Each structure stands twice: as C-alpha cells, then as structure tokens.
Amino acid sequence: MFKSALELAPRNLQILNAIGVNLLEIGEAKNALEYFTQCIKIDKDNAILYNNAGLAAYRMNRFDESIDYFNLCIKNAPTTGYFYSNRGLSFQALKKLNLAMEDFNKCISLDPKYPESYWNKSLLHLFQGNYKDGWELYEYRWQSFAKEWVRDYPKKLWLGNESIENKVIFIYPEQGHGDFIQCYRYIALLKDLHPKKIILEVTEPFYKLITLRI
Numbered sequence: 001m002f003k004s005a006l007e008l009a010p011r012n013l014q015i016l017n018a019i020g021v022n023l024l025e026i027g028e029a030k031n032a033l034e035y036f037t038q039c040i041k042i043d044k045d046n047a048i049l050y051n052n053a054g055l056a057a058y059r060m061n062r063f064d065e066s067i068d069y070f071n072l073c074i075k076n077a078p079t080t081g082y083f084y085s086n087r088g089l090s091f092q093a094l095k096k097l098n099l100a101m102e103d104f105n106k107c108i109s110l111d112p113k114y115p116e117s118y119w120n121k122s123l124l125h126l127f128q129g130n131y132k133d134g135w136e137l138y139e140y141r142w143q144s145f146a147k148e149w150v151r152d153y154p155k156k157l158w159l160g161n162e163s164i165e166n167k168v169i170f171i172y173p174e175q176g177h178g179d180f181i182q183c184y185r186y187i188a189l190l191k192d193l194h195p196k197k198i199i200l201e202v203t204e205p206f207y208k209l210i211t212l213r214i
Helices: 002-008 013-025 029-042 047-059 063-076 081-093 097-110 115-127 131-143 177-193 204-213
Strands: 168-171 197-200
Touching (some): 013 047, 029 047, 047 081, 063 081, 081 097, 081 115, 115 131, 177 197, 177 204
C-alpha cells in the first residue's frame, strides 16, 4: 500500500515517514533510517524526523550518530520532554551517565507525566548501584512497558515498607523466564520476615525446578 502511494507521491513526507516508522517497528532500522534521511532532506525543521532518525541509529548501536540526530531534534523543539529521554538512552549506552541522568531529569521537568523517563532513570540508578532510588522508580514500569501485564488484586501491593509478619504474601512472575530464574532465589529471604505463608506462582515449565530449589 505504501509503495503504491509513494509511486503517486514520491516526495510525500507523511508517506516516507510512515514507511520508516513501520520498518523500524519490524526491526529494519537501517532501511528505516534511509527513509527518515529522505524526509529530513525535504523538511529540515521537523523535530519528529530527527527523533525518528535518532531512534533508528540507536537501534543500530550507532550511538554517536543518534545523539547528533537528537541534538538537531532538540534544537528544533527544545520543550518536548521525550526527545531528551531518547537522547539520554544514547548517552547511557556510551557510559556518559551524568549526561544521561541530566536528560532524564530534563524530560521529567518538561513532562512529569511521561513514565518512560522515570523508568529509564530507574535503570540508570540500578546500574550505578543506587538501589534505593532505582527500585522506587522501578514501579513506573506499570505505567510504561509493563502496563499490559498489570494484574488487579484487591489486596495491597507490598513494597517492603511495612511488616509482613503473620501475613500471607503472594508472589508471581511478572516478566520473562530469565528474570524469574535470576531473582527467585531471593524469595527464601522472606522467611526471615516471618510471614504466615508465602505463595509463589510459577509457570508450568519451572514447576519442578522451583519446588526443588526453594
């Protein structure tokens, strides 16, 4: 459909950008970047186009190049928060952690309701060993990438702030198998908090493994 439209309007910005976005979504970042650069040649003042080009370069691990695109993006739209958050990810990939944190904070100051920046900031804190702030901000995952996994329970979510002595605590795997295998060992530490019962939900492939090891 896009190719047919492009034959009729080969310099149509919306069509070129839409093709690039679709290519980026299916993992063809190199081809996507070619379309975004075509768009930029047509409209050099459109911040979204530079942002999309930056995202494509980031996906190809060309982080310096992605920062160049994000710089141009921010130059054209300096008050749009999520552009800073995207650039922050590139800074983080280059281990320029102070610059990454500045960008995440700038995004939050411009757009306090943008959850991805809090999530990005949480991972940066955890990477730096700042577990207190990192795990606290990690809760923003429920408003970000993990919102589709939210499970609604009538009981209060335990965040480690109050005693679970003589209480029943239910734990379930919210993310991938790798994360679950890595972290389930810490469930045994809950015994020292003297809960009445620990209920652990596991996926079927891990049932025997988990019951044998805890």
